[in-house]
Structure formats: C-alpha cells, structure tokens
Amino acid sequence: ILKFGAYIVDALVDYKQPCFVYIPPKGELRGGSWVVVDSRLNAEHMEMYADTESRGGVMEPSGTVEIKFRDKMLIETMRRLDRVTKQLEKEDAKLASEGLPIDAPRRQEIKEKKEKRIQDLLPVYKQVAIHFADMHDTATRMKKRDAVHDVVMWEKSRNYFYWRLRRQLILFNLRKEITIADPTLSLIQAQNLVFKWAEEAGHNVDGNYQFVQWACHSISFFASKLAALHAAHQMRNLHGFAHDNPTAFLEILRRLDPNLYHRLEFVSAVSEQTQSSSSTQRSMAALSLITKPNAPGDNTGEPADGLPASHLI
Incomplete structure (x- = not known):
C-alpha cells in the first residue's frame, strides 16, 4: 500500500490538468488515504469535494476521544454538570470543614457513592464524547476548516x-x-x-x-x-537593457532606424552646446534642430546630413 501510494502521490504532484477528488455519500477517507489524495499535494491543480453525508475519517471518533477527551476530562465534565455528583461533593466538603477526617465512615460512604456514580455515568459520557467528535468530521466542518473546496450533493x-x-x-x-x-x-x-x-x-x-x-x-x-x-x-x-547597455542600445537603434538615430544625435549635440542655457531654451533648441528642414547656415534646401526633411519630422 505504501509503495503504490507513493506512486500516486508522485503522479498527482506532477499532474498539470484539473483534478477533482470527490467523497460520495456514506464515503469515508481514512488517515492514510488523506495523505495520498490531499489537494495540498498540488494546490494549483487539485480540488477536493465532499457530499453532505460523507466523512473525512482522518481518525476514528473513538480514537479522537482517547487522545483529546480522556477519562480524566470526562470525570471533570461530570463533576461540573451532573447534579448528583455535585451534591455529593458539597456534602463531603461540608464534613471536611467540620473537621471530620477523610477516613471517617460518613465521608467514606459519600466517597463510595460518588465513585459508583462516576462509574455508572462514564460509559454514557464517553458515548456523548464520541458523538461530539463525530460531529466534527462532517462535510460542513471540513469545508469550514478548508479541508475541502466545497460541499456538493450527489x-x-x-x-x-x-x-x-x-x-x-x-x-x-x-x-x-x-x-x-x-x-x-x-x-x-x-x-x-x-x-x-x-x-x-x-x-x-x-x-x-x-x-x-x-x-x-x-x-x-x-x-x-x-x-x-x-x-x-x-x-x-527593453528599458532594463537600455539602462544596463546604453551603447549597445544606441547601436541597435542605428541599425533599425538610422533616421531616429540621427535625430537622437542632434538632441545630444544641442544638449552639450546649451549646457549653460535654461532647460526651456535647451528644449526649444533641440526641437528646432529636429524639426527644421535645413541645417543651420545651410541654404541649399537639403536637410542636414543629406536626409530628407520628412524623416526628421
């Protein structure tokens, strides 16, 4: 069982398509089964569902009681809730306050009655505890605890x-x-x-x-x-590449669009020539160089660097 269960777990972990696990009516998973088909093995692809009448069965209710609701706790609950037991303890406390020793006949009689009462009620309280533990194993409770994705009726x-x-x-x-x-x-x-x-x-x-x-x-x-x-x-x-490798980025621009590359050169030249000017003046100068059909001082009617004016606008 452990060997093939491990194969199932490995397959479910590697599965990359939607996978549904459904507990049908009257169905029940045991502790070992939960380990094999738990949706947390592959939470991005697996989902678990349960019918309203199903059970998780991670642990038997009686086993849960043996661990979390031992006889000592049951007796404490009995002393807190049972009217007869509470009355016997009050009588014993009263006799103790009057100075009667614990081995006095009257106190011994009360002790025997209390022990008999506890032994008579203990099986009943244990059944109640088992039923209480079983109520925590319903589909609704599993949904509350996120053990299943949803409760789906058959x-x-x-x-x-x-x-x-x-x-x-x-x-x-x-x-x-x-x-x-x-x-x-x-x-x-x-x-x-x-x-x-x-x-x-x-x-x-x-x-x-x-x-x-x-x-x-x-x-x-x-x-x-x-x-x-x-x-x-x-x-x-692209932004990261340009930031880390500006020279290579400009070379790529030159190969992709030489016209854009020359326009960037104009802007760089204007920025260097007008470092002492205001930011507004530098911006206007750069814009003028980029958009002006002819280069400064050139009356030939041809744009700077021999490029058509339409490529500079």
Whole structure:
C-alpha cells in the first residue's frame, strides 16, 4: 500500500490538468488515504469535494476521544454538570470543614457513592464524547476548516462537475497564455488577473456557468489583454537593457532606424552646446534642430546630413 501510494502521490504532484477528488455519500477517507489524495499535494491543480453525508475519517471518533477527551476530562465534565455528583461533593466538603477526617465512615460512604456514580455515568459520557467528535468530521466542518473546496450533493454533482471542469480548463488555458505573455507572473498571479478581469466586467468568478459564458464571449477581450501584457513585458525588458547597455542600445537603434538615430544625435549635440542655457531654451533648441528642414547656415534646401526633411519630422 505504501509503495503504490507513493506512486500516486508522485503522479498527482506532477499532474498539470484539473483534478477533482470527490467523497460520495456514506464515503469515508481514512488517515492514510488523506495523505495520498490531499489537494495540498498540488494546490494549483487539485480540488477536493465532499457530499453532505460523507466523512473525512482522518481518525476514528473513538480514537479522537482517547487522545483529546480522556477519562480524566470526562470525570471533570461530570463533576461540573451532573447534579448528583455535585451534591455529593458539597456534602463531603461540608464534613471536611467540620473537621471530620477523610477516613471517617460518613465521608467514606459519600466517597463510595460518588465513585459508583462516576462509574455508572462514564460509559454514557464517553458515548456523548464520541458523538461530539463525530460531529466534527462532517462535510460542513471540513469545508469550514478548508479541508475541502466545497460541499456538493450527489444529486447535483454531475451538473456541477461538468461546468466546473469547463471553467477550470478555460482558466488553465488563460493562465498558461498569460504566463507566456509575461513570464514574470506565477500561475496564481495569472489566475488572480483573470479573476480581476471578470470582476471588472461585472461577473461572478465563483459561478462556474457564469464564468464559462463570460469567457466564451470574451475572445477578443482576452486577445487585447494578452497583447497589452506582452507589450508591457517587452517594454520593461527593453528599458532594463537600455539602462544596463546604453551603447549597445544606441547601436541597435542605428541599425533599425538610422533616421531616429540621427535625430537622437542632434538632441545630444544641442544638449552639450546649451549646457549653460535654461532647460526651456535647451528644449526649444533641440526641437528646432529636429524639426527644421535645413541645417543651420545651410541654404541649399537639403536637410542636414543629406536626409530628407520628412524623416526628421
């Protein structure tokens, strides 16, 4: 069991598609089973669900009582709640205050009655404790503790998982496309971005059917968002490259667009020549050199550096 359980765990950890674990009515997982199919093994792809009549079964209720509700605690509860036991303890305390020793016949009689009462009630209290522990193993409690993603009734499970699977497949594809457009984003960040888009469009991200309908009618919307993400990512990369390698960046500009490169040279030359001028004067001079058809002092009608005037504007 341990050997093949380890194989299952390895396969689930590496699985990259939607995976659902469902506990059916009257179904129950044991402690070892939880280790194998726990959704936390692959939280980005796995989800666990349970029917209203299912049980987690991490530990038997009787075992939980043996660990967390021992006989000593049951007796303390009995002394706090049982009327007869409380009365016997009051009588014993009164006799002790009157100076009777603990081995006095009357105190011994009260002690025997109290012990008999405890032994008679202990099985009843233990059954109550077991039932109390079992109440903490319901599907609702598992949902409260985030052990399962949701509680799904068996009668509605087929329809629920149909739309849930469609939703997850669409979401996973969108997450993948987003991480391709911007590799700096994690899957969780990409998923939150999709949810943000849905909320901005006024749609409920928790409704499987509503999410699928919105996604199927938003193809062009996703295309534009992905293009914008990719462009922003490329801009950040380009900005970082220009900051770290300005010479190489200018050489790339020269090869891609010589006209733009010459315009940048003009701006650089004007900045050097007008360092003593005000910032406004330097800006006006740079703008004049870039947009003026002829170079200063040239009356030939040709633009500076032999470039057409249209390429400088």
